Amino acid sequence: MADQSAARGPTWTKWLVVAVPYLWLLVFFLAPFVIIVKISLSQTAIAMPPYAPVFDGLATFWDNVRELSLENYVWLTDDPLYWRSYLSSLRIASLSTLMLLLIGYPIAYAMARAPKSIRPTLLMLVILPFWTSFLIRVYAWIGILKPEGLLTVALQGLGVLGPDEQVRIMNTETAVFIGIVYSYLPFMILPLYSALEKLDGTLLEAASDLGCPPVEAFWVITWPLSLPGVIAGCFLCFIPIMGEFVIPDLLGGSETLMIGRTLWNEFFSNRDWPVSSAVAVVLLVILVVPIMVFQNYQKKI
């Protein structure tokens, strides 16, 4: 079917349609990964840019291969900063994904149960913050959470805090969790909602007619049927949270380690390009399996 209509046109237009985006992605998406792997294996040079040259043509390619070294990767295992950053990112990303699921599921569920007429409005209300800048949304929380911020003022007004007391959330891991849950909530709600909306209400009616209590009906019918949405939502959040930089940098304290932030500092402050490349390659290796699972589910939805 699809092949036929396409095959009728002259082949060169067909190839042009495929080739233009394909070449763009090969050059600007795939090639950079080859380079990043190569640079992570090269040694830091004093010259600017701060690594030994890579692209000298094929003639010197094998010379280069012989010069490759695992020095940067050894360095990653030597310094506890790196593996502690990876572990801490994994912990923060897993915990916050779980929180997102617990908070997002009831919201998506209520949206799917709402009358058909107001569903588009509710959907719009979820999508709108999703289009708003991450940076702005994180910035909004600084004004709320900082010691002399709006939360302190509000709690003092309510009499929960004394006039001299201040909330101590800013620059802690709690602030990072709040920022992550806030920023990623639409990413969790949208796939959950699209899975729950498709759910056939008559199944639940049948269950209740047959005497199944609502809570049990939820676990036997709703939850298993919403599982594709749950999995898509979790990966859609977990993968980018792993590499998150803005949130830990602006809301977290100096003790909040996350690998995206470590990479950023390695690159912008220490100017060590090979080590930051190695950090990125290891992060990519950790994320390859989740990304492939995500792609699998993306095709199904």
Added chain:
Amino acid sequence: MNRRLSWFNVTSLTLGFAFLYIPILLLVIFSFNESRLVTVWGGFSTKWYGEMIRNQALMDAAWVTIRVAVLSATIATVLGTLAAITMTRYVRFPGRMLFSGMIYAPLVMPEVITGLSLLLLFVAMDFSRGFWTVTIAHVTLTMCFVAVVVQSRLVTFDESLEEAAQDLGCPPAKTFFAITLPLILPAVVAGWMLAFTLSLDDLVIASFNTGPGATTLPIKIYSQVRLGVTPEINAVCTVMIAVVAVGVIAASLYTKRAQVEKEKAERAAVLQAG
């Protein structure tokens, strides 16, 4: 699922939307605060908007950002639409797996990885960093989002319309512009909007790939935010939120209208064909 909402449903919706909107609302409200202190209300004032407009560095950054966003969104829409056609219409071609992998991976790839790897490519190619490198980086990221949006429209597209046109001797290129494009236009417009806002908002990828004279607004905001919260930044953020909100609402109204017209057009086409 069209039964009455329980109190539990209503509570989760209320709390959920309060959580999503209160921080943004507070930010907007305090951009109109007379006082320099962000937490003390000193009366209504628009003076921070005046300060913002007089801040030349900020205005330059805004201009760079808008140019990058318009240009990159336009290129990304063309490339993304082609990619969507490729994925829905050409079932078999060499490297299809790799192609769809390269479309989906950037959607979730941590920005620090995409940003750093692209920078290393530009350095390896000896490409001087600035306006063009940021634009190319944004095209690469956003074309994948456009592809996914347009693809979801193409999947539900009635291909017999294209076949009918071609049976009547319409060349493929003309068929695309006369039949396919008008019908998928709402998705293409939505894709452009998404690409535009993603480019407008991006901090991380732009920071890696920027150069002299190409400081974008998020980079500028980030460097000021690190120094503390100021009403001026609140004003800039409010303007950005307003631009995005107006754009998204306009686009959704347009899509709704286009949907109705599209159904009318499809019915008319069927009648004419019959």
